Amino acid sequence: MSTLFSTAASFAATLMLGRSMVDQVFNNSYLQALWAWFRSDLTFVVPEYTEVGERNQIYDSVEPYLRAKIGTNTKRVRVSKTTRQKTTSFTLDDYQEVTDTFENFSIKWRYDHHSEEKRYYELNFHKKHRAKMSSYLDYVVAKAKEIKNAEKVLRIYSRCTSGSYKYWESTILEHPCTFETLAMDPTEKKMIMDDLDRFVRRKEFYKKVGKAWKRGYLLYGPPGTGKSSLIAAMANYLNYNIYDLELTSISNNSDLRHSLLSTTNRSILIIEDIDCSLDIQNREKEEESDEQVLVLTKDKNELKQQTVTLSGLLNFIDGLWSSCGDERIIVFTTNYKDKLDPALLRPGRMDVHIHMSYCTVNGFKILASRYLDIHDHPLFAEIEGLMQTTEVTPAQVAGQLQVSYDADVALAALVKFIKEKKEEDEKKEKEKKKEAQAKKLRRKRLLALFQKIKEIT
Numbered sequence: 515m516s517t518l519f520s521t522a523a524s525f526a527a528t529l530m531l532g533r534s535m536v537d538q539v540f541n542n543s544y545l546q547a548l549w550a551w552f553r554s555d556l557t558f559v560v561p562e563y564t565e566v567g568e569r570n571q572i573y574d575s576v577e578p579y580l581r582a583k584i585g586t587n588t589k590r591v592r593v594s595k596t597t598r599q600k601t602t603s604f605t606l607d608d609y610q611e612v613t614d615t616f617e618n619f620s621i622k623w624r625y626d627h628h629s630e631e632k633r634y635y636e637l638n639f640h641k642k643h644r645a646k647m648s649s650y651l652d653y654v655v656a657k658a659k660e661i662k663n664a665e666k667v668l669r670i671y672s673r674c675t676s677g678s679y680k681y682w683e684s685t686i687l688e689h690p691c692t693f694e695t696l697a698m699d700p701t702e703k704k705m706i707m708d709d710l711d712r713f714v715r716r717k718e719f720y721k722k723v724g725k726a727w728k729r730g731y732l733l734y735g736p737p738g739t740g741k742s743s744l745i746a747a748m749a750n751y752l753n754y755n756i757y758d759l760e761l762t763s764i765s766n767n768s769d770l771r772h773s774l775l776s777t778t779n780r781s782i783l784i785i786e787d788i789d790c791s792l793d794i795q796n797r798e799k800e801e802e803s804d805e806q807v808l809v810l811t812k813d814k815n816e817l818k819q820q821t822v823t824l825s826g827l828l829n830f831i832d833g834l835w836s837s838c839g840d841e842r843i844i845v846f847t848t849n850y851k852d853k854l855d856p857a858l859l860r861p862g863r864m865d866v867h868i869h870m871s872y873c874t875v876n877g878f879k880i881l882a883s884r885y886l887d888i889h890d891h892p893l894f895a896e897i898e899g900l901m902q903t904t905e906v907t908p909a910q911v912a913g914q915l916q917v918s919y920d921a922d923v924a925l926a927a928l929v930k931f932i933k934e935k936k937e938e939d940e941k942k943e944k945e946k947k948k949e950a951q952a953k954k955l956r957r958k959r960l961l962a963l964f965q966k967i968k969e970i971t
């Protein structure tokens with residue numbers, strides 16, 4: 515028994531020694547170079563991000579391109595399908611391989627990652643085809659574009675953190691909102707659609723006048739008036755992906771720069787509720803320290819380190835970043851336009867200001883046809899009358915219209931809701947007036963008291 519153990523121990527020791535020798539040999543860069551020289555194949559690495567932190571266009575093309583190439587030599591495949599996708603999608607699982615052919619030579623692709631932040635594809639081929647790789651990669655990018663256009667699957671990206679590393683993670687955008695379903699004034703809707711069409715067509719114009727090919731929109735209005743829905747409609751209309759940037763998750767200007775550089779062309783960057791995510795102070799008052807003008811905070815006690823500044827944000831909107839990309843749309847949303855710094859609103863930064871208002875009669879009709887499939891009803895006149903005097907948001911109207919599939923029931927619920935809202939508003943208005951009167955009276959009494967004291971003294 516003891517002989518058996520000692521034999522096993524010495525075998526293990528030999529194995530470990532052998533392994534460390536092999537490790538040393540292969541970790542030696544000269545030997546690696548020599549080994550590579552003898553090998554007949556060559557490997558290209560396609561990382562997700564370039565050295566300057568921008569997304570690698572080739573990486574983004576490989577995934578859709580390889581989907582159609584997955585064959586029998588791939589052992590593990592990821593399978594998924596959303597309700598809006600017409601077909602099931604198959605993608606390579608970690609460390610899996612796929613073989614492709616181009617002009618009668620074969621190329622082996624492999625998906626790998628060191629960690630969440632270092633995802634890459636390896637592309638292995640015979641050295642003698644080295645010269646053809648450039649045209650092969652151009653072919654991959656062009657083919658992927660074709661596939662993506664045919665699929666028409668939009669994605670929404672949000673910022674994620676893994677340790678100290680931050681990256682954009684995407685999910686398929688399945689927002690059903692289109693300009694057709696949006697309850698909005700038809701002329702305003704047309705104005706936005708025309709503006710988007712003009713923007714997409716005007717590549718040459720932007721080049722000629724030396725302007726970056728981007729357009730900024732500011733959507734403002736009370737909660738539930740359709741700001742986020744309009745963004746979804748714009749994305750669906752243009753077929754652009756959305757990058758949802760939460761400024762509260764950005765730690766400083768360099769983080770902001772990295773986030774924006776790693777977005778792709780033909781996309782919509784959205785910064786929602788800008789008044790909540792940034793504490794906006796008056797620029798004139800803070801002239802001496804521009805960097806302090808915008809300080810990230812939701813909770814004022816959390817004024818930790820200096821974070822995103824107004825100048826940092828504005829620099830990207832019309833500075834360095836905007837000239838790096840093409841066909842970029844930036845959308846800011848806010849419930850309070852007055853709270854925003856004028857510097858943020860000036861043309862060139864926010865080119866189009868869109869007021870999302872309370873539900874109008876036209877808006878109600880669109881919602882009724884969408885939710886109940888009706889274009890007229892005996893209760894329409896009453897509802898339209900109530901809408902002239904009471905402020906209800908499209909979200910509130912939509913909520914009532916979903917109460918039942920039966921139009922009589924749903925519309926009756928809406929009438930009841932608006933009437934209650936009207937009463938509530940009137941009550942609030944009365945209280946406000948009462949409060950103002952009481953304040954006036956208190957002031958008057960106080961003044962009289964001062965007057966008396968003055969007379970005595």
Ligand SMILES: Nc1ncnc2c1ncn2[C@@H]1O[C@H](COP(=O)(O)OP(=O)(O)OP(=O)(O)O)[C@@H](O)[C@H]1O
Pocket residue numbers: 695696697698735736737738739740741742743744849870907908909910912
């Ligand atoms: N103009 C509209 N047209 C159609 N549906 C709308 C409209 N406005 C709101 N809705 C409905 O109400 C829901 C909430 O609207 P949305 O999230 O777009 O409002 P918002 O203005 O972005 O609100 P917030 O200021 O709270 O972010 C939507 O999912 C949609 O169903």
Ligand SMILES: [Mg+2]
Pocket residue numbers: 741742743786847
């Ligand atoms: Mg919203």
